[in-house]
Amino acid sequence: MLNPRRRQIFRENALRYYAQRREQDVLPQLVSPFIFAFFWSLGIFVLLIGLLLWTLDIPAYASAQGVVLQPAKIATNSEAEAVIFFPASTAHLHPGMRVQIQLGASGPRVTSKIETVTPGAISPQDAQQRFALGSSAAQVITQPAIAVTTRLGPAVSVRTYAGSIVKAQVQVGTQQVLSFLQ
Numbered sequence: 001m002l003n004p005r006r007r008q009i010f011r012e013n014a015l016r017y018y019a020q021r022r023e024q025d026v027l028p029q030l031v032s033p034f035i036f037a038f039f040w041s042l043g044i045f046v047l048l049i050g051l052l053l054w055t056l057d058i059p060a061y062a063s064a065q066g067v068v069l070q071p072a073k074i075a076t077n078s079e080a081e082a083v084i085f086f087p088a089s090t091a092h093l094h095p096g097m098r099v100q101i102q103l104g105a106s107g108p109r110v111t112s113k114i115e116t117v118t119p120g121a122i123s124p125q126d127a128q129q130r131f132a133l134g135s136s137a138a139q140v141i142t143q144p145a146i147a148v149t150t151r152l153g154p155a156v157s158v159r160t161y162a163g164s165i166v167k168a169q170v171q172v173g174t175q176q177v178l179s180f181l182q
Helices: 012-023 033-055 124-130 177-181
Strands: 057-068 080-087 098-103 109-117 145-153 165-176
Touching (some): 080 098, 098 145
Antiparallel strands (some): 098 109, 109 145
């Protein structure tokens, strides 16, 4: 009694399951899936921050010193005016640009607009004569410079601050954040 069909010892489903398990790729599990996902997320986050930094622009400022001008005649309600001497290499200065001014070492901060800009660089001697600078104020300009005048507003008293040295900053452009890494 030989059966033409050989009888199998194992069920067909068990053999298929066994074959599938042997065909699966087996990767060594060096880290837990949670840590693996965490590091992938961290890598994507760092990549996104890098792309954000690539596209961000930050303002570029030019700094200079100047003097609060002493008017010939001080009226009771006259507005203080300052002349600021930017280095001759400073480009793109024009009337209407915003300028941030610090009066003295501990005086108030004022935001104003540029009123006038000299067409070219002037020498320290020309600046001293043109703006009637005193000897202490003449120390502010030591090299050829572009002279900028600005009004300081009614909150700044001419009587109090005339002849005071000011520090000023004006935004002259923008730079990409990544340019600082060079």
